[in-house]
Amino acid sequence: YDFSIELYEMGWNLKDGLRECLVAAAPYGGPIALLKGHYRRSPSARPQLEIYSSSGLPLASFPWKSGVVKQLGWTVSDDLLCVQEDGTVLVYDLWGGFKRHFSMGNEVSQSQVLETKIFHSPYGTGVAILTGALRFTLATNIDDIKLRRLPEVPGLQEAPSCWAVLTQDRQSKVLVANGSQLFILDNTACTPVTPPGLSPQASSIVHMCVSFSYKYLALLTDSGHVWMGTSNLKEKLSEVDTKIKTPPKQMAWCRRPKSQQPSAVVMWDGLLIVVGECKETIQYHLDDDSVLVPELDGVRIISGTHHELLQEVPGACEEIFKIASMAPGALLLEAHKEYEKESQKADEYLREIKEQSLLSEAVRQCVEAAGHEHEPETQKTLLRAASFGKCFLSNFPPEQFVSMCRDLRVLNAVRDYTVGIPLTHTQFKQMTVQVLIDRLVYRKLYPLAIEVCRYLKTPEYQGVSRVLKHWACYKVQQKEESDEVIAKAVSVKLADAAGISYSEIATKAYESGRTELAIKLLEFEPRSGEQVPLLLKMKKSPLALSKAIESGDTDLVYTVVMYLKNELNRGDFFMMLRNQPVALSLYKQFCKHQEQDTLKDLFNQDDDHEELGNFYVKASYKDQRLEARVALLQSAVDEYYKAKNDFSAKTTEDEMRLLRFQRKLEEEKGEQLVGFSLHDTMTTLLSVGLHKHAEQLYKDFRVPDKRFWWLKLKALAEKEDWEELEKFGKTKKSPVGYLPFVEVCIKHHNKYEAKKYVSKVTPEQKVKAHLAVGDMEGAAEAAIERRNESEISTVLSRCSATTDHLLMERLNRAKATAVKK
Numbered sequence: 001y002d003f004s005i006e007l008y009e010m011g012w013n014l015k016d017g018l019r020e021c022l023v024a025a026a027p028y029g030g031p032i033a034l035l036k037g038h039y040r041r042s043p044s045a046r047p048q049l050e051i052y053s054s055s056g057l058p059l060a061s062f063p064w065k066s067g068v069v070k071q072l073g074w075t076v077s078d079d080l081l082c083v084q085e086d087g088t089v090l091v092y093d094l095w096g097g098f099k100r101h102f103s104m105g106n107e108v109s110q111s112q113v114l115e116t117k118i119f120h121s122p123y124g125t126g127v128a129i130l131t132g133a134l135r136f137t138l139a140t141n142i143d144d145i146k147l148r149r150l151p152e153v154p155g156l157q158e159a160p161s162c163w164a165v166l167t168q169d170r171q172s173k174v175l176v177a178n179g180s181q182l183f184i185l186d187n188t189a190c191t192p193v194t195p196p197g198l199s200p201q202a203s204s205i206v207h208m209c210v211s212f213s214y215k216y217l218a219l220l221t222d223s224g225h226v227w228m229g230t231s232n233l234k235e236k237l238s239e240v241d242t243k244i245k246t247p248p249k250q251m252a253w254c255r256r257p258k259s260q261q262p263s264a265v266v267m268w269d270g271l272l273i274v275v276g277e278c279k280e281t282i283q284y285h286l287d288d289d290s291v292l293v294p295e296l297d298g299v300r301i302i303s304g305t306h307h308e309l310l311q312e313v314p315g316a317c318e319e320i321f322k323i324a325s326m327a328p329g330a331l332l333l334e335a336h337k338e339y340e341k342e343s344q345k346a347d348e349y350l351r352e353i354k355e356q357s358l359l360s361e362a363v364r365q366c367v368e369a370a371g372h373e374h375e376p377e378t379q380k381t382l383l384r385a386a387s388f389g390k391c392f393l394s395n396f397p398p399e400q401f402v403s404m405c406r407d408l409r410v411l412n413a414v415r416d417y418t419v420g421i422p423l424t425h426t427q428f429k430q431m432t433v434q435v436l437i438d439r440l441v442y443r444k445l446y447p448l449a450i451e452v453c454r455y456l457k458t459p460e461y462q463g464v465s466r467v468l469k470h471w472a473c474y475k476v477q478q479k480e481e482s483d484e485v486i487a488k489a490v491s492v493k494l495a496d497a498a499g500i501s502y503s504e505i506a507t508k509a510y511e512s513g514r515t516e517l518a519i520k521l522l523e524f525e526p527r528s529g530e531q532v533p534l535l536l537k538m539k540k541s542p543l544a545l546s547k548a549i550e551s552g553d554t555d556l557v558y559t560v561v562m563y564l565k566n567e568l569n570r571g572d573f574f575m576m577l578r579n580q581p582v583a584l585s586l587y588k589q590f591c592k593h594q595e596q597d598t599l600k601d602l603f604n605q606d607d608d609h610e611e612l613g614n615f616y617v618k619a620s621y622k623d624q625r626l627e628a629r630v631a632l633l634q635s636a637v638d639e640y641y642k643a644k645n646d647f648s649a650k651t652t653e654d655e656m657r658l659l660r661f662q663r664k665l666e667e668e669k670g671e672q673l674v675g676f677s678l679h680d681t682m683t684t685l686l687s688v689g690l691h692k693h694a695e696q697l698y699k700d701f702r703v704p705d706k707r708f709w710w711l712k713l714k715a716l717a718e719k720e721d722w723e724e725l726e727k728f729g730k731t732k733k734s735p736v737g738y739l740p741f742v743e744v745c746i747k748h749h750n751k752y753e754a755k756k757y758v759s760k761v762t763p764e765q766k767v768k769a770h771l772a773v774g775d776m777e778g779a780a781e782a783a784i785e786r787r788n789e790s791e792i793s794t795v796l797s798r799c800s801a802t803t804d805h806l807l808m809e810r811l812n813r814a815k816a817t818a819v820k821k
Helices: 106-111 315-321 330-338 346-356 359-372 376-390 400-415 425-430 432-440 445-453 463-473 483-495 502-511 517-521 530-538 541-551 555-567 571-577 581-594 596-605 611-622 626-642 648-671 678-687 691-700 704-720 722-731 739-747 752-753 765-770 776-786 789-798 805-820
Strands: 002-009 022-025 033-037 048-052 056-062 067-074 078-086 088-092 098-103 113-121 123-129 136-139 147-149 163-169 171-178 181-185 190-193 205-210 216-221 225-230 236-241 250-253 264-268 272-275 283-287 290-293 298-303 306-311
Touching: 022 067, 022 290, 022 298, 033 067, 048 432, 067 113, 078 113, 078 123, 088 541, 098 106, 106 123, 113 190, 123 163, 123 171, 123 626, 123 648, 136 171, 163 205, 171 205, 205 250, 205 315, 216 250, 250 290, 315 330, 315 359, 330 359, 330 376, 346 359, 359 376, 359 400, 359 425, 376 400, 400 425, 400 432, 400 445, 425 432, 432 445, 432 463, 445 463, 463 502, 483 517, 502 517, 502 530, 517 530, 530 541, 530 555, 541 555, 541 571, 541 581, 555 571, 555 581, 611 626, 611 648, 678 691, 678 704, 691 704, 691 752, 704 722, 704 739, 722 739, 722 752, 739 752, 739 765, 752 789, 765 776, 765 789, 776 789, 776 805
Parallel strands: none
Antiparallel strands: 002 306, 022 033, 033 048, 048 056, 067 078, 078 088, 088 098, 113 123, 123 136, 136 147, 163 171, 171 181, 181 190, 205 216, 216 225, 225 236, 250 264, 264 272, 272 283, 290 298, 298 306
């Protein structure tokens, strides 16, 4: 184990060290929270809550004015949780800004918090509480609070000697020690468990700790023995006697992720002991009050003056740096040192490595060891040695070396005292670059975050653009600069950044009470769909409507119009639409299908008599009551006259007359004709033999002669009233000619009647008429008489070669004569 990694000399100035402080430090080199004066409990002096970086640089400080705090802890996203005695949990950001609070339930509030633990699970950050009633309440994820009251522990009369939260099978459980008994509490049961091989000398378990990954567990008994094993308590890994029987202040698991050796750190006042696989322990004396912070690959030790890292010496470092090591990495490091001295020994060392075919392994060891070192000079020495070794390898993949150089450059930057994030390479790889960038952004270290993104070639939308967006959101909340200055600074900075939504930045400005700045920022937003919702939220309705119309997106315009309809009174709404013809037109389209009455109001407001007339006419079609229909049509007539549209007015008056005629006919003859068109009314009257009434309509409504003759002709033929048809044909000259008479007779299979009208057909239609009744001779005579080649050809095509050969000869001669002419 190496205790020599001093991360920082702390920048804070604590007169009494950590003695009277409640301390919580976030993992992965996160911030440190101190509640000063917590243990003093003086009614005259309030505790002071202070937040520092890992190097001790102040981030926030304010007097604690709320209730008694039982525990501090950090979430996975570096928010500070303060658990109060009444079960209320207050959440603060890294800068001491209050974010929210939540309660751990009525039962906790009534019986008060005895002890609490803040833990991280696969679901997020959780809070576990032991109440004064000696019951456990658990919330696995504070962002989605679901309180679970765990079963009672049998025989528990006072606070348990120790307890811890385990995460197993994606479920959070509580391990409780009551004297020498151990119980696991889950959602449904309290199960007694026994650690295999626990020292029989123990009568009580006084302390316990769980590994960072929740896979391993360490138990300290009142006999001073530390038992280490798997957290499911099925396998014992080691047991060591510390020879100290007083309860410790703190205990933490300390094991590298891939290490085979179990180890834990136990701390008393002024003494720290490391226990592992062997019976021997390693002891360190502590000058000040200290706090242990468990990490993925070790334990950080924070005191009033220093911040150190205790971890198992990584395998690669041990191989290279142990005395008289003959490991390939150690030989390569020596070879490079001799090479820099221009000594021939460099060649000897290289030859020795090559003879064993271990040069690739030597390079790998040097690269890996460089990753575990915190001193930049040591890192450079190891990487130069690796680079030197690579020169003698033809096919060594460069990715590991290049990646390590990049990672170390980033790590050295964030470990800097002014940044204060002392990540190890192992933690960095577990955390990922994205999370590191998030942490830098959260600390408002925007320039460094951008440099890291560019250096690691992070895709712009995940890297530089995202950081700039956060910077801009922070910038617009600054009160000391004017709207113009901030808007210009943001536009200049973000000009070349891809995929940034200005509406998000504008929203932040609006939430900070800077409406005018928000409007200025929205001018830079190219997507109207992003501008409009915020403008509506800011009550800038006219501007929102203008932007929606400019976008050409009808759905967006409809969205704004519907919003305005609900927000404004009717008069203001209509007035706003009048100033926006596009919006008004779209709203009218909507009203035509959804709100007819509103459409009428719009036409009234605009004095649009033409459209009002159309509106009344359409409304009349939907009403089945005659009086109502007539009234609506009369309203339409009035509006058409106001619009000086005499044609539409007269047409509508005709419609009213027709309705009245239909009602009268219904009353006199029982014919249901109301709602029929003029054409259908006449057709029906003719078909039922009411010819006089049909003729009355023909005269009253100025129906064209051709139209009336056609209707009557068809109606009489349908009834097969050939006598009446003959009379009709003789009344006066037919405006449609007499070929239709022939055709309707043939259509109804009456050739005899059809022949009566052939003689009346005009010369141009004679051939068709004779062919219709099957008179080939007559058709031939008519075609020859007119000397029409086309008509002759038509007759020829209808002739039969067997029965009409003489007629065909005659027609062919006539055709030849017609062609010559």
